[in-house]
Amino acid sequence: MKARVTVMLKNGVLDPQGEAVRHALGALGFDGVAGVRQGKVIELELEDGTTEETVVQMCEKLLANTVIESYRVEMA
């Protein structure tokens, strides 16, 4: 089975990577980009029967820095 974890910086936390992308898009002629936030996505290939709770624990312990990042877990 598969799980997908999306980790984004929390609102209010400065995102210099996203800001750099926004600036580069403007330089390439893409107008009207008001904001860019960049995060990461982690696709896990798991043993059948792994619970969403286990994946949440993985996030809390390793995948996300919960001080500045929020995460979302999708099981598939």
Next chain:
Amino acid sequence: MKARVTVMLKNGVLDPQGEAVRHALGALGFDGVAGVRQGKVIELELEDGTTEETVVQMCEKLLANTVIESYRVEMA
């Protein structure tokens, strides 16, 4: 309006970052993690009326390295 771009390494391209996560999860006692792939997600805040085609162009020109990465665009 918003768009979300997910960029992943193509299958067959070595993903050392994902491999490091898989190893770290094992070291933390999470068994049964067969594979991990790590990618990035880019959330764009766009002017109303921006087409998906424009976002695809952003991916081709800047957001993804199409030699080794694949991308998926979701408009919201």
